Amino acid sequence: MKLTAVTVILLRCCLARRRQLQLIFLCMAWKMGNNQLHYSVPEESQHGTFVGPIAQDLGLEVSELVPRMFRMESHGGGDYLEVNIQNGILFVNSRIDREELCVQSPICAIHLEVIVDKPLKVFHVEVEIKDINDNAPTFPQKEQKVFVSEIRTPGSFFPLERASDADIGPNSLLSYTLSPNDCFTLDIQRKHDESQLLGLFLKTSLDREVKTVHRLLLTATDGGKPELSGTVQLAIVVLDENDNAPAFNQSVYKVQMTEDVPSGSLVVKLNATDPDEGTNRDITYSFQTQAPASLKNIFTLDSGSGEIRTKGKLDFEENHQYEIRVQASDKGSHPMTGYCKVVIEVLDVNDNAPVMSLKSLTVPVPEDSPPGIVVALISVSDRDSGANGQVICSLQPPGLPFKLVSTFRSYYSMVVAEPLDREQVAEYRMVVLARDEGTPPLSASSSLVVPIGDVNDNAPTFAQTSYTVFVKENNPPGAHFFTVSASDPDVAENALVSYWLDEKLWPLSSYISVHSESGKLYALQPLDYEELKLLEFQVRAKDAGLPSLCGNVTIQVFVLDENDNAPAVSGLAEDTPLQVKVPVAGGHVVGKIHAVDADSGYNAWLRYELHDATSGLWQVGLHSGEISTTRFLDEAEGDFIHQNLLVIVKDHGKPVLSATATLSVSLVMGTQTMHSDAHLLSMGGSPKSLVNNDNIYLIIAICSVSSLFLLVVIVYLVLRCQYQLKETMTYGPGTATLVRASEVGSWSYSNRHSHILAAVNGEPGAKTDLMVFTPNIPPLPGSEKQEQILYDSLSLQRWCTRNCEKIHKTKK
Numbered sequence: 001m002k003l004t005a006v007t008v009i010l011l012r013c014c015l016a017r018r019r020q021l022q023l024i025f026l027c028m029a030w031k032m033g034n035n036q037l038h039y040s041v042p043e044e045s046q047h048g049t050f051v052g053p054i055a056q057d058l059g060l061e062v063s064e065l066v067p068r069m070f071r072m073e074s075h076g077g078g079d080y081l082e083v084n085i086q087n088g089i090l091f092v093n094s095r096i097d098r099e100e101l102c103v104q105s106p107i108c109a110i111h112l113e114v115i116v117d118k119p120l121k122v123f124h125v126e127v128e129i130k131d132i133n134d135n136a137p138t139f140p141q142k143e144q145k146v147f148v149s150e151i152r153t154p155g156s157f158f159p160l161e162r163a164s165d166a167d168i169g170p171n172s173l174l175s176y177t178l179s180p181n182d183c184f185t186l187d188i189q190r191k192h193d194e195s196q197l198l199g200l201f202l203k204t205s206l207d208r209e210v211k212t213v214h215r216l217l218l219t220a221t222d223g224g225k226p227e228l229s230g231t232v233q234l235a236i237v238v239l240d241e242n243d244n245a246p247a248f249n250q251s252v253y254k255v256q257m258t259e260d261v262p263s264g265s266l267v268v269k270l271n272a273t274d275p276d277e278g279t280n281r282d283i284t285y286s287f288q289t290q291a292p293a294s295l296k297n298i299f300t301l302d303s304g305s306g307e308i309r310t311k312g313k314l315d316f317e318e319n320h321q322y323e324i325r326v327q328a329s330d331k332g333s334h335p336m337t338g339y340c341k342v343v344i345e346v347l348d349v350n351d352n353a354p355v356m357s358l359k360s361l362t363v364p365v366p367e368d369s370p371p372g373i374v375v376a377l378i379s380v381s382d383r384d385s386g387a388n389g390q391v392i393c394s395l396q397p398p399g400l401p402f403k404l405v406s407t408f409r410s411y412y413s414m415v416v417a418e419p420l421d422r423e424q425v426a427e428y429r430m431v432v433l434a435r436d437e438g439t440p441p442l443s444a445s446s447s448l449v450v451p452i453g454d455v456n457d458n459a460p461t462f463a464q465t466s467y468t469v470f471v472k473e474n475n476p477p478g479a480h481f482f483t484v485s486a487s488d489p490d491v492a493e494n495a496l497v498s499y500w501l502d503e504k505l506w507p508l509s510s511y512i513s514v515h516s517e518s519g520k521l522y523a524l525q526p527l528d529y530e531e532l533k534l535l536e537f538q539v540r541a542k543d544a545g546l547p548s549l550c551g552n553v554t555i556q557v558f559v560l561d562e563n564d565n566a567p568a569v570s571g572l573a574e575d576t577p578l579q580v581k582v583p584v585a586g587g588h589v590v591g592k593i594h595a596v597d598a599d600s601g602y603n604a605w606l607r608y609e610l611h612d613a614t615s616g617l618w619q620v621g622l623h624s625g626e627i628s629t630t631r632f633l634d635e636a637e638g639d640f641i642h643q644n645l646l647v648i649v650k651d652h653g654k655p656v657l658s659a660t661a662t663l664s665v666s667l668v669m670g671t672q673t674m675h676s677d678a679h680l681l682s683m684g685g686s687p688k689s690l691v692n693n694d695n696i697y698l699i700i701a702i703c704s705v706s707s708l709f710l711l712v713v714i715v716y717l718v719l720r721c722q723y724q725l726k727e728t729m730t731y732g733p734g735t736a737t738l739v740r741a742s743e744v745g746s747w748s749y750s751n752r753h754s755h756i757l758a759a760v761n762g763e764p765g766a767k768t769d770l771m772v773f774t775p776n777i778p779p780l781p782g783s784e785k786q787e788q789i790l791y792d793s794l795s796l797q798r799w800c801t802r803n804c805e806k807i808h809k810t811k812k
Contacts, residue, residue, distance in 0.1 A: 037058065037124070039051050041128075041129065043130065043132055053089055054114070060116065065116075080092065081112065131168050133224025133226065136228035137163040138164060140290030142232065144234050146237065147336060149334075152206065159339055161198075171223060177218075184200045184201065185201045185203055187200070191251050241333070241334070242333065252340065256344075258348075259314045284303050286326070287327075298312040321345050321346065323341065326342060348384055356379070371417055378412045379412075395432060397431075402416060403415060414432075455494070456549060472559075472560045473529040473560065473562050475526055478524065480520050481523055486553070498544070499539055501538075529562070534559070535557040537554075540552045541553075563651065563654060563657060565603070565657070568659060569594070580629075583632065589628045592624070594625060597657075599651065610647060610648075618643075627663060644662055644664050649661065
């Protein structure tokens with residue numbers, strides 16, 4: 001009893017070790033099989049029979065089978081197997097008859113393709129159908145007749161027709177037994193081609209007069225478990241004569257033929273001979289009775305000549321080898337028969353073009369897909385064999401950002417090979433070409449359209465990095481003065497642009513607003529040039545993608561001056577008279593009116609006039625405001641001892657604005673000191689000698705006048721060119737783009753330059769000022785205004801020249 005327990009333990013250990021080794025070999029086979037599973041199931045299994053946990057073995061969770069669109073296809077069709085989506089179990093769905101499915105093939109398997117999405121994967125499963133011993137051996141006839149001449153000697157061999165078993169392997173290995181008798185034994189002879197010939201061996205001589213027919217029972221038993229058997233009745237008829245059976249010159253004929261031979265082609269001509277004479281040597285050829293009907297539909301046998309010819313079309317893909325058993329019988333009164341076998345090997349020709357099947361296509365392909373992402377799964381097959389069945393796939397035209405990768409046998413995956421950019425190519429049209437290596441090669445093609453999906457990879461961009469806008473001051477509140485526009489090459493919400501002001505530097509909400517959709521800029525309040533000359537800010541554009549991307553542009557708003565400020569006189573006391581000591585020379589400066597204008601350019605360029613210039617004693621500088629004598633004055637001017645002068649100060653704006661100043665002048669006789677309350681504000685106080693070297697001052701004045709003339713000519717040429725421009729101009733080394741600013745804007749850019757040249761001699765009380773202005777020239781649409789500007793500029797040059805001559809005279 002103890003020995004039995006130990007034995008059981010050892011057997012269990014051995015079985016456990018064996019299972020571990022089987023698991024190890026199974027894992028190795030899985031890794032070597034390129035994601036291929038292998039199961040086996042016996043034929044004739046009932047519906048619902050467990051095959052294998054396919055979901056677990058494929059590394060898939062049961063819960064993800066439905067979301068990932070788990071599906072299974074059989075390579076040969078049929079619904080023999082099915083998968084339970086609820087538990088991931090592969091089970092038998094319908095009856096499987098191995099003999100019907102694979103006939104006599106030694107390996108019978110059902111090839112399954114399992115496809116799941118998200119991401120796209122394909123798995124290959126092979127289910128081997130195991131043979132069971134469900135077919136008993138069968139003989140072609142229920143009774144075989146064997147004719148034996150009574151003159152045959154002991155040791156003679158009489159062939160018998162063998163039994164056949166539809167099973168394979170051990171289940172088809174047959175053994176024969178013969179019922180007990182005194183005259184015959186069962187014998188199996190081996191030929192030189194290793195074929196076996198079943199027959200009866202004659203032990204003793206026969207005597208027809210004693211017994212005419214010997215009846216025996218031949219039993220064929222297969223090697224299956226349980227064993228199955230079949231029987232045939234043997235009727236051995238004893239003959240008096242014709243004791244030689246026909247014999248073929250070959251026991252096995254082997255022929256090779258291509259599958260494209262025409263119908264009626266000669267396969268082989270058989271040759272059998274009989275040593276008998278007369279009718280006993282005349283031979284008739286025929287197929288053995290066990291030849292299937294399908295074989296007789298393909299081949300014909302001439303009973304007289306022994307020629308085998310094709311009758312139907314040969315097809316290598318259906319059957320690449322045929323085996324025909326032929327018998328030759330003589331025409332004796334008791335015919336004798338000889339047997340041979342013809343083996344026809346069908347050679348393949350390239351008569352089948354490749355067949356392509358698109359298993360899966362994932363579109364659109366996001367443009368940010370990394371290389372290696374599977375786009376489509378393509379199955380290619382060719383029924384031919386060898387080189388005729390070798391298929392090569394390619395993509396046309398070349399240069400596409402995709403490539404085909406062979407994954408398993410005849411499966412190809414189309415993957416992303418290069419980075420994609422929807423903004424450059426939004427859709428790819430291609431042809432998948434499959435070509436075999438036969439001669440001549442055959443091919444098949446399939447067209448694919450792969451759209452590219454947009455991702456938000458482009459930020460909104462403006463046409464320029466900055467814009468310069470000119471807006472006149474005193475604009476109405478809410479006036480539209482400019483429109484910004486940004487473009488985004490993406491599509492849909494990724495290209496939907498909205499605008500807003502960037503107020504990180506300083507708040508702009510009280511000055512400027514932007515429409516979020518149109519990009520229109522509005523001035524929320526009137527702009528004042530005297531308070532704000534330049535307004536610089538950034539407008540940002542953001543798309544609606546996830547995540548959103550932004551772009552920005554710099555806006556420079558220059559406020560253009562309007563003549564909205566009148567001149568203002570400062571530093572003048574009207575109740576304090578200006579005393580002038582006589583005698584005094586003509587042209588002597590006795591005082592100066594100082595006025596300022598808050599505007600700029602022409603609007604701030606002032607000129608001085610006397611309201612009543614008929615007195616003849618006094619004059620005022622047109623642009624300097626200096627009060628001077630018109631002629632020599634002495635003590636004889638008694639009527640003009642005290643006089644009030646009304647000075648009018650005007651600017652050059654449109655409309656012209658002005659201011660007035662009253663100056664009281666008194667002539668003082670003798671050596672009294674002359675005082676003046678008029679401030680020489682242009683020189684910053686009482687007159688002084690600003691330049692010690694009159695020659696240097698003269699040279700500077702002349703150079704300034706020449707430069708001014710050259711500048712006026714350049715401005716004139718620029719204005720003529722400006723008249724032909726549309727909307728964009730560039731100034732100086734720093735590029736400034738000019739844009740129209742609607743009804744409150746301007747087309748011009750005003751360069752304001754003020755150059756003041758002053759010369760004062762060394763004598764106290766004597767001073768001469770030269771003021772040169774480069775005026776702000778507004779845009780002039782007509783040539784008449786341009787000529788007027790040139791005329792004014794030349795007049796200004798002549799005025800400067802006259803002042804230079806005065807300086808020269810003063811020096812002398």
